Amino acid sequence: MILDTIAPVISHLRYVAIDEVRLREVCAHIPSDALHLPTWDDDVFISHPPEARAAQLLLFNTINFSYWGDPKWTVDFHGRPLDGAWGMLGALARAVDEGFPILDGAYLASIPEADLRHILRGNVEIPMFRERLVILHEVGRVLVAQFGGNFGDLLRAAKNDAVNLVRLLVTVFPSFNDVATLDGHTVAFYKRAQLAAAMLYEAFDGEGPGDLRRVERLTVFADYKLPQVLRRLGVLRYAPHLADRVDRREPLEAGSREEVEIRAATVWAGELMRRTLTPRLPGITALRIDYWLWREGQVQGPGVRPYHRTRTIYY
DSSP: OOHHHHHHHHTTOSSEEEOHHHHHHHHHTSOGGGOOOOOOOSTTSOOSSHHHHHHHHHHHHHSOOOOOOSSOOEEEETTEEEEHHHHHHHHHHHHHHTTOOTTBHHHHHTOOHHHHHHHTOSSSOOTTHHHHHHHHHHHHHHHHHHSTTBHHHHHHHTTSBHHHHHHHHHHHOGGGOOEEEETTEEEEOOHHHHHHHHHHHHHTTTSGGGOOBOGGGOOOOOSSHHHHHHHHTTSEEEOHHHHHHHHTTOOOOTTOHHHHHHHHHHHHHHHHHHHHHTTTSTTOOHHHHHHHHHHHTTOOOTTOOOOOOOOOSOO
16 A cells, blocks of 8 residues: 555655665564554543544544644643644543534534634644645535534444555545655655544554554654664665754655655655564564654653754645
8 A cells, every 4th residue: 555655656766765774774673562562542542432532533633733832832722831742632622621612523624713813822833734624624625525514424434444544534535645656666654544544543452433444554753853763773764955954954845756765765764663673573563663663762862863854834
């Protein structure tokens, strides 16, 4: 679904390299018990009923992108300052507490700008606010037209299959169709669609709304944190001019060769890690590797180099 589209990019990398020797060294030093799945057990998640929690996870991933900025957008959630994805989850949970019917497709189809500004209120305006408003209108219209106005019918249409869910999301919602074109090839990443399927599976421990087959077909998620971690670990190496641009925080254009190569190499490195770890951990999935890399990305300190900056709705 995704790896086949990425393979041609990997065969012709110009600006990014994967150090497979270093990759094997990194894999050898990852403790087996560190490769586990998240439980998503936090009060930013709607706890009851399960259908509402599942709807929140799907809604979250429709607008889960591009949080970086200076200062960083931060929300107050019950006295907790939250930024990034956690800030978005907190903002959505807060909206439900305040009575906004954000899980209803009919409301999303025409959500007023003023309502969304209130829902996403923080220390500064969230980046790409307008794009998020447009996407929510799109999501609401599609839900009403095709899925009875609710996320539950959308999830049921996937028939308990993660691959079906990803394909459904990228087909019926244009804003989920995370693809690029390079050297005449269409390259699929589907970051947010895959993350939606993964979070459902993880949050419900593979049961109920998270009862999804074929999660092993999902890849790691091509965002801006994972390549930063892989670069710090020495698994990814950037050509000097690209390294300089990233380190100077110079934005890379969405769809540029540099940006597509970074994302493609990230996904491919995740797959190589999965293959490398399989003899020691049969059945290891990209989801576990992604979560380990994401946790590694939370480590901050002197000498940590920046992540690449690309302003896009896809991550």
